[in-house]
Amino acid sequence: MAKVLMKGNEAIGAAGIKAGCKYFFGYPITPQNELPEFMSKELPKVDGVFVQAESEVAAINMIYGGAGTGERVMTSSSSPGIALKQEGISYIAGAELPCVIVNISRGGPGLGGIQPSQADYFQSTRGGGNGDYRLPVYAPASIQEAVDLVIEAFDVADYYRNPVMVIGDGMIGQMMEPVEFNEPEKKRELPVKDWATTGTEGKRKPNIINSLALDPAELEKHNIKLQAKYDEMEEKEVRYEAYKLEEAEVVLVAYGMTSRIVKNAMDILEKEGIKTGLIRPITLWPFPNKAFNEIPDTAKALLSVEMSMGQMIDDVKIANNGKLPVEFYGRAGGMIPTPEEIVNKVKEILGGGK
Amino acid sequence: MATEKIIMAGFGGQGVMSMGQLLTYSGMLENKHVSWLPSYGPEMRGGTANCSVIVSDNLIGSPIITDDATTALVMNLPSLVKFENNIKSGGKLLINSSLIEKKAERDDVDAYYVPANEIANEIGNSRVANMVMLGAYLELTKLVSVDSVIEAFKKVYGAGKEHLIPLNKDALERGATAVRG
Known part of the structure; x- marks a missing residue:
């Protein structure tokens, strides 16, 4: 059709x-x-x-x-x-x-x-x-x-x-x-x-x-x-998208529209030579715990990006099971994170940033 | 064309949402990747309205346009004030000079002044000012063909509105002429 x-x-x-x-x-x-x-x-x-x-x-x-x-x-x-x-x-x-x-x-x-x-x-x-x-x-x-x-x-x-x-x-x-x-x-x-x-x-x-x-x-x-x-x-019934995880230094976790903003941020970071990956849960429940097994050894941290004050981050921590530091970036109340804000957060995690 | 990010803005009733939808639909008909994101809120008739349209050869990430618009089409003064700074350097700013006396403040974008309402009135219907603006935009960017816009018009508005096609074609053409220089 x-x-x-x-x-x-x-x-x-x-x-x-x-x-x-x-x-x-x-x-x-x-x-x-x-x-x-x-x-x-x-x-x-x-x-x-x-x-x-x-x-x-x-x-x-x-x-x-x-x-x-x-x-x-x-x-x-x-x-x-x-x-x-x-x-x-x-x-x-x-x-x-x-x-x-x-x-x-x-x-x-x-x-x-x-x-x-x-x-x-x-x-x-x-x-x-x-x-x-x-x-x-x-x-x-x-x-x-x-x-x-x-x-x-x-x-x-x-x-x-x-x-x-x-x-x-x-x-x-x-x-x-x-x-x-x-x-x-x-x-x-x-x-x-x-x-x-x-x-x-x-x-x-x-x-x-x-x-x-x-x-x-x-x-x-x-x-x-x-x-x-x-x-x-x-x-x-677990569904997720694992995107560009190979050699990622920071693995972002985001779902829905936020995941698309994250992809834009990842493009900006890639141009600057910073490798990031994305785990996008398609099912929020059951949460894709198994996706986290695909995270490579290059990863230094996880970053949960949400349009909330931090809710999915709890599931990210459960899935991560204490392996990596889990960071958060979110906007709330109807405000939408920009790719630039996410880029800055990733740089901050990696010890640079503004 | 890699990725065109267009903000269209005006007051409710000026047809900025329809203008955006037609451009989006036309892009789809030309097998490009497209998205259309409206502002939505408690605004009512006469309030502000705007939409973000992305037309790209590549998959579209976020449909939101922040400060990286390649073009802004502004139909009234509040829209000019609100969106002038969302255009990236080297981008285009199309100003409806029938309703906006103010000039563009930025000198790193190309500003075009289109008397869209006057032209629409000349061809007999003030309601096609949006199509005049769209015609000007298409002349400048060649993002999609006028034929695709007409094809999209048929799909969006159905057979009942086909009698309006000559008027809309005319409006697109007059808009194009206005910026042909």
Whole structure:
């Protein structure tokens, strides 16, 4: 299919429909509004339904219900709206239902601002909901990657019967880039949804979808079963890009749009004879710990670059396991780091700089 | 052309976002790497609007333009004040002289004064001032062909707006003439 120029928010919506999403429940918030707007226009054309709920809490519970029917469902919001959805996400994870949740994030805490931010790293990877649950979190760095990952996210959700999150900062939502909607490669054999509540027609026992288990022994059994699933995700679903690691003196770690700014900084440093590499987590959870095994002996330090006050750096430290000094550079509140700032930080680490 | 980084700015309603999208789409049609990044905020009609367009032979890293713009197209005075310093030395500055009396302050960039609104009014529609400016820019840089812009226009605005193509073509041409010198 030919390339089209699309805004990130619209492309993410189109990818959802391409993946077979028929039902979208959401509530408006900047900077993701073009996504529900697109769905409200396009879903009726494919016999789907768009509902603007009365709140984010309502929307995520509609997702809970919709997912229970076995249909592909999706919701989107931005940071404080995703905070409101956390309870529902925990319930959906507990009830083992598939769905895709998109966070086009903005500065916080609280209502914060509307400019791009990556301050929801903890929220998405640690979860704001209660209980032992995990969800895969994909962080695209381009609109094409956002499209590809949204399509894959629906398969991952169905395969594991688990909510999956796709997170992009406001820039991913607002910018336009060329995209192609290719037929996705089939990576997983998806199980039949025999658990869905679609009516028994008197032929089978009713399916019950619930996240309540008052018997502690039963609940522990459920926790162990869920954990086995999360272990499998950690083993099979890790995605990352290792870029120019050979002979790197400093290895930068950055995801999403920040990784592209880092690449610009790396180009500047290369021209000045300073070799740097980049580990770009594509899955924030499961975090690509194994990528850190590829770091060469030439590396003197790691540098986590984020649009936050320092959140992913915790995972970088875990993955690094004490081997190298771990440094941080970040901007917050909707401010975006410049390549020059990152260049200066790298030079400072190497003992030069201004 | 290696990499062109263009800032387009004006007030809401002057068509700076559309102008950027057309240029981006045209670049894509010519198989170049492109990105379009809008400013977004609580701005409303009449407020400021700007977008950053990158068109390159190579893969684009960050879509953000900081102080390395190769060109800035400014449609009103606040945009000139805001973005003059984002142009790299040797870059271009296109000023809509219909609305901006002030001259460029920097002497290390090439400034061009295009009376975009006057030209647009002459050809009968003040709303194509953006296309006049785009025409001037394309004449100076030959970044993409006018044919590609028209092709992009059809794709972006659809069949319903095809009757506006002659007007827009005219605007591009008049803009080009204005800087041909």
